[in-house]
Amino acid sequence: DTGVSQNPRHKITKRGQNVTFRCDPISEHNRLYWYRQTLGQGPEFLTYFQNEAQLEKSRLLSDRFSAERPKGSFSTLEIQRTEQGDSAMYLCASHYLQGIRGYTFGSGTRLTVV
Amino acid sequence: DQQVKQNSPSLSVQEGRISILNCDYTNSMFDYFLWYKKYPAEGPTFLISISSIKDKNEDGRFTVFLNKSAKHLSLHIVPSQPGDSAVYFCAASADGSARQLTFGSGTQLTVLP
Numbered sequence: 001d002t003g004v005s006q007n008p009r010h011k012i013t014k015r016g017q018n019v020t021f022r023c024d025p026i027s028e029h030n031r032l033y034w035y036r037q038t039l040g041q042g043p044e045f046l047t048y049f050q051n052e053a054q055l056e057k058s059r060l061l062s063d064r065f066s067a068e069r070p071k072g073s074f075s076t077l078e079i080q081r082t083e084q085g086d087s088a089m090y091l092c093a094s095h096y097l098q099g100i101r102g103y104t105f106g107s108g109t110r111l112t113v114v
Numbered sequence: 115d116q117q118v119k120q121n122s123p124s125l126s127v128q129e130g131r132i133s134i135l136n137c138d139y140t141n142s143m144f145d146y147f148l149w150y151k152k153y154p155a156e157g158p159t160f161l162i163s164i165s166s167i168k169d170k171n172e173d174g175r176f177t178v179f180l181n182k183s184a185k186h187l188s189l190h191i192v193p194s195q196p197g198d199s200a201v202y203f204c205a206a207s208a209d210g211s212a213r214q215l216t217f218g219s220g221t222q223l224t225v226l227p
Binding site: 004031041043044045048056091093103104105106107108 | 215216219
């Protein structure tokens with residue numbers, strides 16, 4: 001499988017709980033991105049990694065959000081003390097630094113906070 | 115403040131005809147533009163891109179046109195096929211390598227058989 005894999009596909013959680021999502025990028029891609037998409041909107045940038053280094057974070061990424069990419073391989077996105085406004089599709093994408101084509105996105109994790 | 119705007123939420127076209135999807139942007143620092151296609155329950159799929167040094171890029175049935183003075187780009191699909199029915203997102207980057215993309219809100223294209 002050469003695609004970007006995201007798990008779980010769906011997550012329903014109660015407000016106040018913590019959730020963690022996982023992304024496995026395409027193996028040779030050294031850049032990894034997290035985006036968030038709400039209904040009727042395009043994806044919004046959250047953060048990106050080059051190898052294991054987190055190089056940029058959007059102001060959308062509040063202190064309740066944390067992302068890691070240990071050893072420059074898979075990545076996790078954790079949301080602490082979830083709020084209803086966190087309900088969205090969380091998309092992961094990967095990209096090869098010198099590539100001229102766009103990102104490859106995963107199918108996303110749909111989070112519903114009840 | 116929406117820096118990338120897709121003002122048409124939906125577009126219907128007859129099979130075999132041309133589909134034209136439009137996108138406007140406000141940030142003059144954008145120098146790289148992309149189009150993505152998204153089917154339900156899937157992530158966006160890269161379609162075609164264009165650098166600000168060009169005004170046209172073509173890939174098979176897909177052509178993207180860039181008008182920098184008008185801050186406008188368009189995607190032409192000729193001929194349109196039913197399998198092209200999807201949501202199309204316009205995206206832009208200010209760093210030349212698509213490190214951080216700003217997306218529009220998308221246009222739902224329906225190609226009628």
